[in-house]
Every structure is written in C-alpha cells, then in structure tokens.
Amino acid sequence: MLDILVGFVAELRQLGLPVSVSEEVDAAEAMAQLPLEDRQAIKSALGATLVKSANHWRAFDTAFEVYFSIRGAQFLLDGEATPLGEQDGRAEPAPDGQHPEGFGGTETATAEEIAAMVIRALRDGDQLLLSAIARLAVARYAAMEPGRPVGGTYYLYRTLRHLDLEGALARLVAEARARASGELDDEHPGGAVLRGRRPGQLTALEERLLEDEYNTRIEQLKTEIEAEIRRRLVADRGAEALARSLRRPLPEDVDFMHATREELVAMRKAVQPLTRKLATRLARKRRHLRRGALDFRSTMRHSLSYGGVPVEPRFKHPNQAKPEIWVIADVSGSVASFARFTLHLVHAISSQFSRVRSFVFIDGIDEVTGIFERSETVAEAIQKVNLEADVVWADGHSDYGHALTVFYERFGDEIGQKASILLLGDARNNYHAAQAWVIRELRHRARRVFWLNPEPRAYWGSGDSIVEQYTQHCDAAYECRNLRQLEAFVEHLS
Numbered sequence: 001m002l003d004i005l006v007g008f009v010a011e012l013r014q015l016g017l018p019v020s021v022s023e024e025v026d027a028a029e030a031m032a033q034l035p036l037e038d039r040q041a042i043k044s045a046l047g048a049t050l051v052k053s054a055n056h057w058r059a060f061d062t063a064f065e066v067y068f069s070i071r072g073a074q075f076l077l078d079g080e081a082t083p084l085g086e087q088d089g090r091a092e093p094a095p096d097g098q099h100p101e102g103f104g105g106t107e108t109a110t111a112e113e114i115a116a117m118v119i120r121a122l123r124d125g126d127q128l129l130l131s132a133i134a135r136l137a138v139a140r141y142a143a144m145e146p147g148r149p150v151g152g153t154y155y156l157y158r159t160l161r162h163l164d165l166e167g168a169l170a171r172l173v174a175e176a177r178a179r180a181s182g183e184l185d186d187e188h189p190g191g192a193v194l195r196g197r198r199p200g201q202l203t204a205l206e207e208r209l210l211e212d213e214y215n216t217r218i219e220q221l222k223t224e225i226e227a228e229i230r231r232r233l234v235a236d237r238g239a240e241a242l243a244r245s246l247r248r249p250l251p252e253d254v255d256f257m258h259a260t261r262e263e264l265v266a267m268r269k270a271v272q273p274l275t276r277k278l279a280t281r282l283a284r285k286r287r288h289l290r291r292g293a294l295d296f297r298s299t300m301r302h303s304l305s306y307g308g309v310p311v312e313p314r315f316k317h318p319n320q321a322k323p324e325i326w327v328i329a330d331v332s333g334s335v336a337s338f339a340r341f342t343l344h345l346v347h348a349i350s351s352q353f354s355r356v357r358s359f360v361f362i363d364g365i366d367e368v369t370g371i372f373e374r375s376e377t378v379a380e381a382i383q384k385v386n387l388e389a390d391v392v393w394a395d396g397h398s399d400y401g402h403a404l405t406v407f408y409e410r411f412g413d414e415i416g417q418k419a420s421i422l423l424l425g426d427a428r429n430n431y432h433a434a435q436a437w438v439i440r441e442l443r444h445r446a447r448r449v450f451w452l453n454p455e456p457r458a459y460w461g462s463g464d465s466i467v468e469q470y471t472q473h474c475d476a477a478y479e480c481r482n483l484r485q486l487e488a489f490v491e492h493l494s
Helices: 002-015 022-030 039-050 054-067 073-078 110-124 127-142 151-165 165-180 203-235 239-246 260-291 296-306 333-348 369-374 378-388 401-413 437-445 468-473 482-494
Strands: 324-330 357-359 363-367 418-425 448-453 478-479
Touching: 002 239, 002 357, 022 039, 039 054, 054 203, 054 239, 073 151, 073 401, 110 127, 110 151, 110 165, 127 151, 127 203, 151 165, 151 203, 151 478, 165 203, 165 401, 203 239, 239 324, 260 333, 260 448, 260 482, 324 333, 333 357, 333 378, 333 418, 333 482, 357 401, 357 478, 363 401, 369 378, 401 437, 437 448, 448 482, 468 478, 478 482
Parallel strands: 324 357, 324 418, 418 448, 448 478
Antiparallel strands: 357 363
C-alpha cells in the first residue's frame, strides 16, 4: 500500500500539484485508519489531504483511477495485479457464488445473451449485474492485446460499439410505452418499470423521466467499462506508464497559444480564485514593503518609557505609491486568448494599482478602459471588448508599427513617471515597419516598460517576429505562455 501511495504522490507532483511531505504523511495516516476495500473512502481521504484547489481535482481524479484501479484490499496490500492475458474471459460471480439468474456460465455467453443481460440490468438498475456485464463485455469485445500501446479510448469505443446501448435504450422505452398502453401484462419483465399504473399513453413528462433514468444507468455501465479497461491496462503496462500516457497539464500550466476549447473553459474557471489569491498576496507584500530603514531617533525617544532600553525598534515608513498600469494588447489571431486572460487578471486586481488604462490593437488601436469601467464584471467587459473595440485600420493583419505610432501620437503626452507599461503580443508584424523608436520614447517617459510574449523564447526573432527590436528598449521581456507564468509576472510588477 505504501509503495502505491508513494507512486501516486509522485505522479501528482509531476502533474504540478503542490504536495508537501507533511501532507503525504497525513495521507498515509488517513489510509491506515480506513478499510482498504472501501475505495470511495480512500479517494475522499486522499482528496482531503492532498488537493488544495478545485481546479486540480480532475488531475487528481485521473491519477487516482490509475493508481487505485484494481479493486480489493488484497491488491492494495500486495501491490500486484493479475496479468492481462489471465483476465480475459473471466467474469466475477455474484456475491452468493452464482452466475446471474437465467444466463448460465458467463464465460460462454453469446452476443444475444449479453444483450439480454444489458437490457435486464438497465431495466432493473442492478449494480452487481452492471459490473459483471462490464467485465464480460471488455473481455469479449475490447480485444485487448498485451503490450500494445493503444489508449483506453480505443478499447472503450470497440466495446460500446458491440453493446449498442442506443438500441437498448430505444427498446426499453418501447417496452415502457407498450406496458403503459396495456399491450404488456405485469408478468412481462418490461412491466416492472410501470407496474401499478393504469393503462394509457405515457405523458411526455413520464417518458422524459424514464429516458433520464435509463440514461443514468447507461452512464453507470460506461463508467464500469472504463474502470475495467483501466484496470486491465494497469495490469499490463503498470500504473506509471499508464499515468504518463494520460497526463494532462493543470489549467494554470496550459499554453495560451494551443489551448483547446475545453482547456480554455478550465482556465477561465481558474482565473477567479487566482485573482483573489494574487490580490491578497500583493496587498500583504505592499504592507511589508512599507517598513523601511531603522529610525534611530524615534527608537531612542520611545526607549525612555523603558528606562532607556530600546525594546521597540522604530522604522521609517517610505511612501509606497501604487503603480499606474497601461496595458497595450495585441488581440489578433492566436494571441487573443493571451491578451484576454492578461486583461482579465490585471483588471480583476486593479485595486492594487492607482490606475489601469487598457488599449487593444490589430493594425488600428482603441482604448477600452471605459468598457471595463461600465461593465459589472471583468468577464462581461472582455466580451464587450471583442464586440465593440475598433482595432482594424486597413486589412486586419497585425501592424505593430502603425498601432504603436498612433498610440504615441494620441496618448504619449499623458504618460508620466508613475506609469508602468505592459506590451502584450508576439511581435509578428507581417513584415511591416517596426517603428521601434516609439518604445524608446515610451521608456523615456514611463517608469518601466515590460514586454510579455506568449511564444516560447526560442521562437523570438524567427520569421516575421521583430520582438528583439522592441525589447532592446524595454526594462525586461518575459515569456508568458500560461497562467502560472502570468501570475509570477504580475506579482513581480507590484
């Protein structure tokens, strides 16, 4: 059991979850107090001791299903699994040692008998039979080959294709309609669902509720099949190898430039708690920075009340002015996601800055500060920016030179020494003029100028990227490919 837990925690750390040694000890202690055959209790205990963010639960869940996929206390004690080749064709009997009623030995069940078992299990909601069907169906239909590097999704598709669960659902609903209209008597297996109901047609609501119930049971069967496939893959390849193949980055580590739609949704959910944590951290950091050098005269003056002993040192408190932030963001193409998340993060913690002004551009540039001020939430403001901002001047292809020149002509005189300027983009300029002198002039006027680039640093300066012409006039240039890197930069900014 201890070896499994150690491997499981190592996988969580590899995924990026912050798990300390003390938390690992707490998890081991929790497992020692629980019955090892109670898999759900083990999962809840490990989740309570090892997971600190709801955004990390999905990664934890996947790793748990791999490392604790083999059921039973004996596996947890021994750490061994039955080889894949020895599992095929087996189906565990019911608790009383008998096979499911009416189907004889499941090892030799035909396709028609398996289909009948599926109908019966879905109709009655028999959890034990659903588990038995999952094991039998995977053994018969998945055709899993030892050592073959194929993902579990492939085997799941093959199994479900043979079971035809959509056809089973249609048959169950048809039986329910026949029973409701009196075509089936109470002795028919399909009559059990609506037994006691007066003959007549099913109402739309009744049929919908019935379909929902059957769909819930179908999802339970799919879950059992997935678990069975996962158990067999772990037995064949080992938990570590399977975990590597299933490993997915945490929301805060997903690359802005290559995020899928599902990953973008997860990142949006992660932004809100991130902004709250970051705002609290920045406020605490600002309070600590207010303590300056030792004020010797004040310390000696207050020591008189202690007989001349300087018990309470006194410090000077320099005036720590909040920075003023100007954000200039490229919202074209693939960098648009990066710009949206940066704008979201900066405006969500705007209380930590004296002022935030935002500009977006493609080949034209537009100020969108007013949109954020008029919107109730930052998310709503981001949507309005996408719809209302006037960012196209000519052909709608990125032209940093023109956009920055217009910005300097219109707003350059308003930039003072309190301003920190954030330039967001990959600086892929479609071979237009760079106009890098604008960045040089902004650096002379502003307190600091930073460039944030969502591309890997190795790609900077390749192709039509002219980022190096701009960053030579900046205080610093940062690679910001994900929320974790963006969080680190914003914390540094204050």
